[in-house]
Amino acid sequence: MNTIQLDNQGRLKHFLGIEGLRRDLLLSILNVAKSFITVDAQVVKKVPLLRGKTIVNLFFEPSTRTRTTFELAAKRLSADVLNFNISTSSTSKGETLIDMLRNLEAMHCDTFVVRHEAAGAVHFIAQHVSPSIHIINAGDGWHEHPTQAMLDMYTILQCKGKFNHLKVAIVGDILHSRVARSDIHALSILGVSEIRVIAPKTLLPFGVEHLGVKVFNHLRTGLTDVDVVIMLRLQRERMQSALLPSAHEYFQYYGLTEEMLEVIDSSAIIMHPGPINRGVEIASEVADGSRSVILQQVTNGIAVRMAIMAMTLGVIGEG
Amino acid sequence: MNTIQLDNQGRLKHFLGIEGLRRDLLLSILNVAKSFITVDAQVVKKVPLLRGKTIVNLFFEPSTRTRTTFELAAKRLSADVLNFNISTSSTSKGETLIDMLRNLEAMHCDTFVVRHEAAGAVHFIAQHVSPSIHIINAGDGWHEHPTQAMLDMYTILQCKGKFNHLKVAIVGDILHSRVARSDIHALSILGVSEIRVIAPKTLLPFGVEHLGVKVFNHLRTGLTDVDVVIMLRLQRERMQSALLPSAHEYFQYYGLTEEMLEVIDSSAIIMHPGPINRGVEIASEVADGSRSVILQQVTNGIAVRMAIMAMTLGVIGEG
Amino acid sequence: MNTIQLDNQGRLKHFLGIEGLRRDLLLSILNVAKSFITVDAQVVKKVPLLRGKTIVNLFFEPSTRTRTTFELAAKRLSADVLNFNISTSSTSKGETLIDMLRNLEAMHCDTFVVRHEAAGAVHFIAQHVSPSIHIINAGDGWHEHPTQAMLDMYTILQCKGKFNHLKVAIVGDILHSRVARSDIHALSILGVSEIRVIAPKTLLPFGVEHLGVKVFNHLRTGLTDVDVVIMLRLQRERMQSALLPSAHEYFQYYGLTEEMLEVIDSSAIIMHPGPINRGVEIASEVADGSRSVILQQVTNGIAVRMAIMAMTLGVIGEG
Numbered sequence: 043m044n045t046i047q048l049d050n051q052g053r054l055k056h057f058l059g060i061e062g063l064r065r066d067l068l069l070s071i072l073n074v075a076k077s078f079i080t081v082d083a084q085v086v087k088k089v090p091l092l093r094g095k096t097i098v099n100l101f102f103e104p105s106t107r108t109r110t111t112f113e114l115a116a117k118r119l120s121a122d123v124l125n126f127n128i129s130t131s132s133t134s135k136g137e138t139l140i141d142m143l144r145n146l147e148a149m150h151c152d153t154f155v156v157r158h159e160a161a162g163a164v165h166f167i168a169q170h171v172s173p174s175i176h177i178i179n180a181g182d183g184w185h186e187h188p189t190q191a192m193l194d195m196y197t198i199l200q201c202k203g204k205f206n207h208l209k210v211a212i213v214g215d216i217l218h219s220r221v222a223r224s225d226i227h228a229l230s231i232l233g234v235s236e237i238r239v240i241a242p243k244t245l246l247p248f249g250v251e252h253l254g255v256k257v258f259n260h261l262r263t264g265l266t267d268v269d270v271v272i273m274l275r276l277q278r279e280r281m282q283s284a285l286l287p288s289a290h291e292y293f294q295y296y297g298l299t300e301e302m303l304e305v306i307d308s309s310a311i312i313m314h315p316g317p318i319n320r321g322v323e324i325a326s327e328v329a330d331g332s333r334s335v336i337l338q339q340v341t342n343g344i345a346v347r348m349a350i351m352a353m354t355l356g357v358i359g360e361g
Numbered sequence: 362m363n364t365i366q367l368d369n370q371g372r373l374k375h376f377l378g379i380e381g382l383r384r385d386l387l388l389s390i391l392n393v394a395k396s397f398i399t400v401d402a403q404v405v406k407k408v409p410l411l412r413g414k415t416i417v418n419l420f421f422e423p424s425t426r427t428r429t430t431f432e433l434a435a436k437r438l439s440a441d442v443l444n445f446n447i448s449t450s451s452t453s454k455g456e457t458l459i460d461m462l463r464n465l466e467a468m469h470c471d472t473f474v475v476r477h478e479a480a481g482a483v484h485f486i487a488q489h490v491s492p493s494i495h496i497i498n499a500g501d502g503w504h505e506h507p508t509q510a511m512l513d514m515y516t517i518l519q520c521k522g523k524f525n526h527l528k529v530a531i532v533g534d535i536l537h538s539r540v541a542r543s544d545i546h547a548l549s550i551l552g553v554s555e556i557r558v559i560a561p562k563t564l565l566p567f568g569v570e571h572l573g574v575k576v577f578n579h580l581r582t583g584l585t586d587v588d589v590v591i592m593l594r595l596q597r598e599r600m601q602s603a604l605l606p607s608a609h610e611y612f613q614y615y616g617l618t619e620e621m622l623e624v625i626d627s628s629a630i631i632m633h634p635g636p637i638n639r640g641v642e643i644a645s646e647v648a649d650g651s652r653s654v655i656l657q658q659v660t661n662g663i664a665v666r667m668a669i670m671a672m673t674l675g676v677i678g679e680g
Numbered sequence: 681m682n683t684i685q686l687d688n689q690g691r692l693k694h695f696l697g698i699e700g701l702r703r704d705l706l707l708s709i710l711n712v713a714k715s716f717i718t719v720d721a722q723v724v725k726k727v728p729l730l731r732g733k734t735i736v737n738l739f740f741e742p743s744t745r746t747r748t749t750f751e752l753a754a755k756r757l758s759a760d761v762l763n764f765n766i767s768t769s770s771t772s773k774g775e776t777l778i779d780m781l782r783n784l785e786a787m788h789c790d791t792f793v794v795r796h797e798a799a800g801a802v803h804f805i806a807q808h809v810s811p812s813i814h815i816i817n818a819g820d821g822w823h824e825h826p827t828q829a830m831l832d833m834y835t836i837l838q839c840k841g842k843f844n845h846l847k848v849a850i851v852g853d854i855l856h857s858r859v860a861r862s863d864i865h866a867l868s869i870l871g872v873s874e875i876r877v878i879a880p881k882t883l884l885p886f887g888v889e890h891l892g893v894k895v896f897n898h899l900r901t902g903l904t905d906v907d908v909v910i911m912l913r914l915q916r917e918r919m920q921s922a923l924l925p926s927a928h929e930y931f932q933y934y935g936l937t938e939e940m941l942e943v944i945d946s947s948a949i950i951m952h953p954g955p956i957n958r959g960v961e962i963a964s965e966v967a968d969g970s971r972s973v974i975l976q977q978v979t980n981g982i983a984v985r986m987a988i989m990a991m992t993l994g995v996i997g998e999g
Contacts, residue, residue, distance in 0.1 A: 086413030087469060088441075094724030096752065107464065110443060114415065114468055117441045122726075122755045124748060137955035145745065145954065148978035149752055150725060316464065317456035340467035405732030406788060407760075426783065429762060433734065433787055436760045635783065636775035659786035 046168055053359075056168045056177040057350050059186035060227035068231055072196050074349035074358055075342070081118065091357050092121035096151040101180070102128045102158040107317065108180055111340075112155045115347035124151070140170055147172050152355060154178070161185035161220075176354040178347075184218055189350060190315050191224035193343040195232060197335055198270055200342065201311045205232040211264055212255075213240040213296060214274030214323055217247050221315045225272060226253050240264035242296065244285045261296055266305045273298055273314045276323045289322045299325045303333065311335045365487055372678075375487045375496040376669050378505035379546035387550055391515050393668035393677055394661070400437065410676050411440035415470040420499070421447045421477040426636065427499055430659075431474045434666035443470070459489055466491050471674060473497070480504035480539075495673040497666075503537055508669060509634050510543035512662040514551060516654055517589055519661065520630045524551040530583055531574075532559040532615060533593030533642055536566050540634045544591060545572050559583035561615065563604045580615050585624045592617055592633045595642045608641045618644045622652065630654045684806055692991050694806045694815040697824035698865035706869055710834050712987035712996055713980070719756065729995050730759035734789045739818070740766045740796040745955065746818055749978075750793045753985035762789070778808055785810050790993060792816070799823035799858075814992040816985075822856055827988060828953050829862035831981040833870060835973055836908055838980070839949045843870040849902055850893075851878040851934060852912030852961055855885050859953045863910060864891050878902035880934065882923045899934050904943045911936055911952045914961045927960045937963045941971065949973045 047063070049055045054067060081089050097116040099109050104127060116123045146154065153176040156164045161183030168177040181187040195205075202208060210229055216222045216239045229237050230253070239250060240258040251257055258264030265271065276292060286292050298312065312324075312334045320326045329336060352358040366382070368374045373386060400408050416435040418428050423446060435442045465473065472495040475483045480502030487496040500506040514524075521527060529548055535541045535558045548556050549572070558569060559577040570576055577583030584590065595611060605611050617631065631643075631653045639645045648655060671677040685701070687693045692705060719727050735754040737747050742765060754761045784792065791814040794802045799821030806815040819825040833843075840846060848867050854860045854877050867875050868891070877888060878896045889895055896902030903909060914930060924930050936950065950962075950972045958964045967974060990996040 083469070084413070087415070088413035094722070094726035094756075096725070096755075106445065111468065113443065114441070114470075117415075118413075122752070124751065126744065138958065141955060141958075144975055145978050148975040149749065149982055150979065151752075317460060320457065320460075337463055337467040340464050341469065344468055402788070403732070406734070407732035425764065430787065432762065433760070433789075436734075437732075636779060639776065639779075656782055656786040659783050660788065663787055 046165070053356070054350075054353050057188055057354055058165055058168055058177060058179045060188045060191050060224045060231065061186065063227075063231060065231050065233070068192070068195065068228060071192055071346070071349050071353065072199055074353060075192070075196055075345040078118075078345035078348040079342070081345075081348070088118050088120060090120045091352055092116065092119035092355065095119075095121045095153070095355060096124065096149075097121045097153045097155060097351065098124045098126065098146055098151045099180075100126050100128060100154050100156045102156070102163070103181070104129075105157055105181070108157065111343050112178075112180060112347055115344050115351060118344070119348055119351060121152075121351070139167075143167065143171055143175075147175055152176060153351060155180050157181045159183055178350060178354065181220055183220065184223070185220055186224045186227075187220040187315075188224050188228075189343070189347055190221050191228040192350065193339055193346040194221075194225055194272065194313060194315075195228050196342045196346050197313060197339045198311070200338070201335055202269060205229070205234050208234040208270060209236040209238065209268045210234050210270040210272065211238040211240055211258075211268040212272045212274065213261065213264070213298065215245045215276055216241045216250060216274070217245045218277060219274050222272075222274060226255060230254055238264050238268065240296070242286070261298075261302060262305055265302060268306050269310050271298065271306060271310060271312050273312065273318075273324050275315060275317065276319055278319075289319075293322055297321070297323055297325060298328050300327050300331070303328065303331075313339055316340065365484070372675070373669075373672050376507055376673055377484055377487055377496060377498045379507045379510050379543045379550065380505065382546075382550060384550050384552070387511070387514065387547060390511055390665070390668050390672065391518055393672060394511070394515055394664040397437075397664035397667040398661070400664075400667070406437050407439060408437070409439045410671055411435065411438035411674065414438075414440045414472070414674060415443065415468075416440045416472045416474060416670065417443045417445065417465055417470045418499075419445050419447060419473050419475045421475070421482070422500070423448075424476055424500070427476065428474075430662050431497075431499060431666055434663050434670060437663070438667055438670060440471075440670070458486075462486065462490055462494075466494055471495060472670060474499050476500045478502055497669060497673065500539055502539065503542070504539055505543045505546075506539040506634075507543050507547075508662070508666055509540050510547040511669065512658055512665040513540075513544055513591065513632060513634075514547050515661045515665050516632060516658045517630070519657070520654055521588060524548070524553050527553040527589060528555040528557070528587045529553050529589040529591065530557040530559055530577075530587040531591045531593065532580065532583070532617065534564045534595055535560045535569060535593070536564045537596060538593050541591075541593060545574060549573055557583050557587065559615070561605070580617075580621060581624055584621060587625050588629050590617065590625060590629060590631050592631065592637075592643050594634060594636065595638055597638075608638075612641055612644075616640070616642055616644060617647050619646050619650070622647065622650075632658060635659065684803070691994070691997075692988075695826055695988050695992055696803055696806055696815060696817045698826045698829050698862045698869065699824065701865075701869060703869050703871070706830070706833065706866060709830055709984070709987050709991065710837055712991060713830070713834055713983040716756075716983040716986040717980070719983075719986070725756050726758060727756070728758045729990055730754065730757035730993065733757075733759045733791070733993060734762065734787075735759045735791045735793060735989065736762045736764065736784055736789045737818075738764050738766060738792050738794045740794070740801070741819070742767075743795055743819070746795065749981050750816075750818060750985055753982050753989060756982070757986055757989060759790075759989070777805075781805065781809055781813075785813055790814065791989060793818050795819045797821055816988060816992060819858055821858065822861070823858055824862045824865075825858040825953075826862050826866075827981070827985055828859050829866040830988065831977055831984040832859075832863055832910065832951060832953075833866050834980045834984050835951060835977050836949070838976070839973055840907060843867070843872050846872040846908060847874040847876065847906045848872050848908040848910065849876040849878055849896075849906045850910045850912065851899065851902070851936065853883045853914055854879045854888060854912070855883045856915060857912050860910075860912060864893060868892055876902050876906065878934070880924070899936075899940060900943055903940060906944050907948050909936065909944060909948060909950050911950065911956075911962050913953060913955065914957055916957075927957075931960055935959070935961055935963060936966050938965050938969070941966065941969075951977055954978065
């Protein structure tokens with residue numbers, strides 16, 4: 043993966059996944075993102091860094107929310123943005139994916155932000171575009187969602203000031219979660235002291251221990267003494283496919299309630315990639331409580347995506 | 362309503378409804394709009410007033426036309442614009458409305474332009490957003506459509522030079538019309554001498570007289586000697602719900618024909634919020650005739666919406 | 681057509697069709713487009729020529745690809761862009777086409793880029809808009825697709841350096857092709873020495889010889905010694921309507937294969953308006969081969985559309 047994400051000088055060219063990236067590169071992204079947090083709070087929230095660049099949102103799987111954060115990030119860098127919802131585009135005319143990409147390249151588009159329901163599809167696209175194009179993974183199947191992981195890391199650093207000596211728990215449907223996978227890679231590269239995954243057995247990937255995580259099936263035990271809790275969104279489809287009994291029962295065993303918070307550190311933070319299912323994986327009091335940094339994550343998401351767009355396009359170094 | 366629309370200094374913060382607003386505030390809006398009419402006619406129709414601001418069109422009820430006027434107004438002020446057609450957005454993922462708003466706030470969006478089929482929904486949203494957000498009502502149920510009322514007032518002032526001593530008739534489906542409600546409030550605040558509503562009894566709200574209007578069921582009588590005629594669009598659904606016999610019969614009794622124009626003042630103007638139903642509520646000769654100012658209303662709509670966006674955002678005072 | 685496309689001084693006002701345009705005007709467009717090819721390759725691909733202008737894409741027939749090229753061309757000229765997919769717009773509210781146009785005019789939009797499934801619809805619109813509006817035909821029925829023809833001409837000039845002494849073959853469904861019609865007019869005005877059309881009899885318009893073309897039913901014979909091959913896209917609907925036996929059989933007789941290339945000049949170029957049907961009208965080896973300029977056409981399409989937008993708006997002369 044590394045060989046395709048980086049250019050000859052080791053600089054970020056595409057952003058496809060966290061796995062295999064260097065620690066200093068992740069820290070660089072967080073550092074550049076920090077400079078955009080200021081931009082975002084300014085009265086005029088716009089910098090001309092990507093003026094004249096064309097960013098294309100290629101969403102093969104619908105997502106208003108994630109697309110919007112990329113669209114905003116691009117516009118605040120003064121780029122032009124094209125949105126494609128691919129089910130309605132010319133692929134329906136029988137054009138191949140590669141031909142569609144070739145055409146967008148020929149129109150001198152610069153960056154494709156790609157979401158796809160198939161793991162590896164974004165990687166495939168990066169292998170087949172011309173050298174002038176940059177690819178950013180906005181989520182591919184169960185594989186990775188690396189910009190989400192980077193905004194999670196930004197939020198952790200912002201709140202806790204460091205990564206070492208942290209215990210981080212990821213709770214919920216680990217099996218189907220690209221967020222969990224990217225977060226585990228990032229936390230591991232950035233050197234937290236312990237990564238825990240907490241889930242019922244049916245929602246854990248086979249051999250998950252080999253990723254260097256501790257596995258818990260019991261929520262209260264798993265949460266004990268952690269500094270960071272990352273709750274995952276429960277996809278309602280899982281219940282229909284018999285992996286879970288019911289939303290109600292899930293909440294009883296794995297829902298994050300105020301009562302559960304007793305076992306975690308008093309300065310611990312609660313995170314969630316959104317959109318949240320209130321009363322399914324998280325109680326409203328917790329989601330809206332003082333330890334929740336869920337909306338801070340959303341704010342950081344814009345800055346982190348601005349950083350990744352600017353760095354892959356080479357207009358900002360890793361300095 | 363007033364307490365929520367204005368800040369502590371009495372300046373416009375949200376624009377939710379005309380009801381209860383001060384006369385001088387309405388005149389301020391018309392005055393600022395006038396300065397944008399010039400912008401709109403310039404070769405370069407763009408001013409950098411809202412550069413770096415993000416305007417979100419949140420349309421819970423589809424409307425290409427109204428959304429377009431807000432989008433154009435925002436772009437001509439150099440703002441970035443996001444369009445959400447909510448039926449297709451993440452609310453379908455089970456996210457609550459409030460969570461969606463919180464997320465857009467966290468992305469540092471500045472103004473939400475909201476259309477909703479439920480009266481009061483826009484007011485509810487304004488009560489629940491954070492203090493940094495501005496809400497503009499683009500039509501909520503049968504309640505208010507205040508930017509339409511302001512462009513109507515602008516057009517009246519532009520054509521007649523004053524509000525006092527004017528007789529204004531509103532003709533059509535008063536019962537279901539948010540335009541009528543906002544217009545009645547605005548005309549009353551701005552001090553026209555007489556407001557008439559002309560409609561069949563089935564299309565009049567109960568107790569409409571208490572709004573300070575004179576009620577007429579007969580078109581010719583109601584129009585006699587008026588200076589301004591505001592025709593309302595007839596929703597075809599009304600005929601299916603048995604409130605009206607047929608479009609043909611409606612036109613016979615309430616359609617504005619050339620013959621009807623005999624009874625109004627020779628310098629009277631004909632208005633309509635559009636889109637017009639030719640041959641249903643208005644004859645083509647009247648819609649396209651010399652007294653019609655229907656397209657002038659559309660032009661004024663852009664300037665009025667620019668004024669309201671700039672004033673609620675505080676970049677232009679009430680000078 | 682000429683009288684409506686040009687103003688009193690003979691300058692381009694609308695761009696509706698190639699038929700009847702002067703040779704020097706076509707050369708002017710190619711010349712202006714050339715200046716934008718540089719823009720397109722710059723690091724900042726943006727010029728402020730149309731800043732403050734509003735371009736409206738009015739697509740009555742869906743087309744992501746063509747709309748995107750117009751959208752990109754407009755954005756790279758710094759214009760504001762509105763996209764309308766008309767089936768979902770207010771025409772569904774019973775508004776007439778003319779009323780919709782009048783409203784967009786009243787909003788001070790400047791240029792309408794129109795695609796419509798009915799031949800002549802774009803011409804009709806140009807006849808009915810106000811004098812301040814410019815119309816660009818993005819394809820109307822089987823009639824014309826003049827911006828496609830101009831990008832084809834640009835590509836031919838770029839590759840061959842001249843038009844005279846060229847033999848050009850157009851292959852495929854001539855009968856239903858607005859591209860073929862516009863190309864034939866352009867090639868004829870620009871003075872190529874021979875225009876050939878190659879198609880089965882069922883896909884040739886009655887009396888096509890009167891357009892000044894040579895007709896061939898046999899591919900190999902028709903291609904012999906040509907300098908330029910323009911392949912047309914085969915609409916799959918034609919096979920259902922019994923005009924063609926099957927895609928497989930079509931490819932056997934009219935598909936451009938490597939073997940067929942033996943008879944054309946070694947420096948001949950292969951063109952296609954896209955999207956291509958691999959293995960239907962063109963073999964993959966040919967589409968991706970060294971003589972194919974298909975993607976160069978896409979790149980040129982942006983520059984040519986920029987030129988036509990700027991020229992019709994009068995911000996660039998024919999100099």
